[in-house]
Amino acid sequence: MAGTGVFAELVDGDGVFKYYSSGEWKKSSSGKSVPIINPSTRQPHFKVQACTQEEVNKLIEEAKTAQKSWAKTPLWKRAELLHKAAALLKEHKVPIAECLVKEIAKPAKDAATEAVRSGDLVSYCAEEGVRVLGEGKFMVSDSFPGNERTKYCLTAKIPLGVILAIPPFNYPVNLAVSKIAPALIAGNSIVLKPPTQGAVAALHMVHCFHLAGFPKGLISCVTGRGSEIGDFLTMHPMVNCISFTGGDTGIAISKKAGMIPLQMELGGKDACIILDDADLDLAAANIVKGGFSYSGQRCTAVKVVLVMESVANALVEKVKAKVAKLTVGLPEDDSDITPVVTESSANFIEGLVVDSKQKGATFCQEYRREGNLIWPLLLDNVRPDMRIAWEEPFGPVLPVIRITSAEEGIHHCNASNFGLQGCVFTRDISKAILISDAMETGTVQINSAPARGPDHFPFQGLKDSGIGSQGITNSINMMTKIKTTVINLPTPSYTMG
Numbered sequence: 001m002a003g004t005g006v007f008a009e010l011v012d013g014d015g016v017f018k019y020y021s022s023g024e025w026k027k028s029s030s031g032k033s034v035p036i037i038n039p040s041t042r043q044p045h046f047k048v049q050a051c052t053q054e055e056v057n058k059l060i061e062e063a064k065t066a067q068k069s070w071a072k073t074p075l076w077k078r079a080e081l082l083h084k085a086a087a088l089l090k091e092h093k094v095p096i097a098e099c100l101v102k103e104i105a106k107p108a109k110d111a112a113t114e115a116v117r118s119g120d121l122v123s124y125c126a127e128e129g130v131r132v133l134g135e136g137k138f139m140v141s142d143s144f145p146g147n148e149r150t151k152y153c154l155t156a157k158i159p160l161g162v163i164l165a166i167p168p169f170n171y172p173v174n175l176a177v178s179k180i181a182p183a184l185i186a187g188n189s190i191v192l193k194p195p196t197q198g199a200v201a202a203l204h205m206v207h208c209f210h211l212a213g214f215p216k217g218l219i220s221c222v223t224g225r226g227s228e229i230g231d232f233l234t235m236h237p238m239v240n241c242i243s244f245t246g247g248d249t250g251i252a253i254s255k256k257a258g259m260i261p262l263q264m265e266l267g268g269k270d271a272c273i274i275l276d277d278a279d280l281d282l283a284a285a286n287i288v289k290g291g292f293s294y295s296g297q298r299c300t301a302v303k304v305v306l307v308m309e310s311v312a313n314a315l316v317e318k319v320k321a322k323v324a325k326l327t328v329g330l331p332e333d334d335s336d337i338t339p340v341v342t343e344s345s346a347n348f349i350e351g352l353v354v355d356s357k358q359k360g361a362t363f364c365q366e367y368r369r370e371g372n373l374i375w376p377l378l379l380d381n382v383r384p385d386m387r388i389a390w391e392e393p394f395g396p397v398l399p400v401i402r403i404t405s406a407e408e409g410i411h412h413c414n415a416s417n418f419g420l421q422g423c424v425f426t427r428d429i430s431k432a433i434l435i436s437d438a439m440e441t442g443t444v445q446i447n448s449a450p451a452r453g454p455d456h457f458p459f460q461g462l463k464d465s466g467i468g469s470q471g472i473t474n475s476i477n478m479m480t481k482i483k484t485t486v487i488n489l490p491t492p493s494y495t496m497g
Contacts, residue, residue: 002046002099002200006092006211010203016047017199019223020206021059023216028055034196034225039105039339039372040330046103046200048223053232059220060191060238063162066217067189071159075130078185082126084212089119089177092208096173099201104169105331105338105372106294118174118205121455122181125472128456129185132476133157148492157480159187160261161240164233168246169341170297172198173205178455179243179263180209180219182475188241192221193233195246197341199223231256241479245299254467263468263478265461267299268420269392270450271413273435274307274315275406278425282447284318286423290449291398292326292376295337300421300450303392304382305400306409312402316380319400320364323376339372340395346372349395352388353377356399359386390416406435414440419462421450442466 003011009025010017016033018025028049038045070078089096093115100111141151165179172194183190194202206221222229226249234242234253243263244250250266272290274283290302307315329335340346346369353367356379364378374396382389382399389399389412403409413422423445424435436444442460445451452459460469468478 002095002102002204004095007095007204007207010207014047016049017203017223019049019051019055020203020210020219020221021055021217022062023210028052028224034199034223036103036196036199037342038102039197039341042343042371046099048196048199048203051222051224051229053229056222056229056232057236059217059222060162060236062217063189063191063220064238066215067159067161067187070184070189070215070218071187073187075133075185078187079126079130081212081214082122082129082181082185085209085214086119086122086126088208088211089122089173089205090116092204093119096201096204099204100173100198101331103200104172104197104341107331107336107338108334110294111331114171114174117455118177121174121472122177124456125181125185125476128472129182129476132473133186133480142492149494150489150492152487152489154485154487156483157186157477158483160479160481161188162238163188163190163479164236164239164242165190165192166242166244166246167192167194167198167202168299169195169197170294170299171245172202174455175245176202176205178470178472178475182472183243183479184214184218186476186479188479189218190220191233191239192219193229194221194223196223196225243475243479248464250466251464261468261478263470263475265299265420265459265466265470266464267392267418268441268450268461268465269303269390269416269418270300270420270441271409271416271422271439272302272305272449273406273409273413273422273424274305274311275424275426275428275431276308276310277427278311279427279447280311280315280318283425284315284322286425286447286449287319287398288322288326290423290451292323292337292396295340295374295396296398297340297394298452300452301394302398302423302449304389304412305398306403306412307400309402309404312380312400316364316378316400319378323365323378326376328373328375337373337376337396340374341372343372345394346374349374349393349397352391352393353379353397355387356382359383361386361388361399384412392418406431410435410438414438417464420465421445421461423448423450442469
């Protein structure tokens with residue numbers, strides 16, 4: 001169970017989970033805590049420390065110091081410790097999964113999968129880091145016109161320093177380690193600010209890194225209210241890079257962060273274009289999986305279906321039949337549809353539904369809500385004047401817009417301020433490639449729903465969907481900078497062979 005066994009030291013005498021600093025689990029001097037509401041019961045389930053700015057400042061200073069020593073640690077040793085952490089994540093998947101079930105209402109099976117997937121990501125990152133960082137580059141000056149071979153240029157990738165990692169609620173473990181592991185293998189220190197919903201799962205994950213034996217001060221995990229410590233963290237002068245996954249808060253962070261590298265994924269309105277030659281059974285299966293898994297609370301969820309009028313009726317019927325088979329209930333029961341993360345999220349989703357109803361959308365199911373639990377809903381005949389056509393619901397509500405040409409679908413996709421992912425279903429690979437090239441998104445899936453992963457694939461968004469690219473190799477590279485050393489020779493030197 002959470003907070004027991006090897007995780008018992010995470011909890012103080014009042015049942016509040018501690019924060020992590022200097023290799024120790026600590027109570028905040030504030031004497032305050034932040035409640036974590038169980039989405040299923042809508043009652044407080046856990047509490048975490050409400051850290052102060054002074055505590056944040058101290059752990060960042062310690063991270064700066066620890067990073068200098070860590071950068072001198074051999075690559076193989078960094079990788080060895082990451083492999084230990086990965087094994088511990090898998091070993092302790094049950095208590096981590098329990099936290100995910102209680103904090104964010106993630107179905108039990110998916111919660112366990114997230115813990116195992118996170119361990120796999122850390123192990124892969126350790127191996128990839130040894131390869132990527134173990135090679136430098138050698139250049140000679142006579143390759144540029146007008147130069148003799150009098151200069152040898154050696155380049156290497158070196159750490160940035162202190163990395164601030166801010167993952168989202170929907171994958172608080174996996175999207176945390178996707179930032180932590182690349183940072184550590186590259187020689188950086190890490191300060192983790194987990195989301196409030198998902199914070200306890202993240203603390204359990206951090207304890208696995210603690211048990212692996214990483215140096216004190218290298219990894220910190222601070223909890224608290226964003227209104228009190230958020231800006232202090234993101235604007236701290238000792239933070240050298242920010243990796244953030246979440247919503248439009250990231251835009252505000254990017255405006256305040258200053259001249260440091262940013263890696264940001266900020267959501268999407270992922271369009272699914274269905275051509276008239278598509279395999280409709282395949283498309284329907286992917287629409288339901290892509291639109292409704294984890295109750296649609298995924299950045300890469302299908303958020304709008306753009307289907308050719310000639311096949312729209314057939315597709316909608318197939319999707320309706322599959323939606324009817326989705327189970328609705330508690331995450332402990334491994335239901336397909338579970339409560340959305342907060343009451344405010346449920347209210348926002350309901351606002352989109354009400355707007356659609358007022359403007360004449362066709363409801364393929366009766367709208368039903370109990371607390372945070374919203375039954376899956378397919379909306380047909382959605383028009384561009386409806387909010388659901390453009391806004392990201394982050395819930396189990398999926399709009400269908402009927403189109404008369406592929407160009408119309410592309411236009412709708414590109415008119416969005418988001419540009420994370422999209423997909424196209426067709427049996428004509430030439431059409432698929434042309435549409436993919438025309439869609440202004442970071443990734444286009446052909447004959448499959450949008451997805452983040454496998455975790456070593458590049459993952460990036462255009463427009464308001466983000467800055468930079470993720471994926472293990474890209475994240476390692478992003479969390480380093482190039483250092484060049486030039487050897488100057490007194491006379492030109494050429495290898496004779």
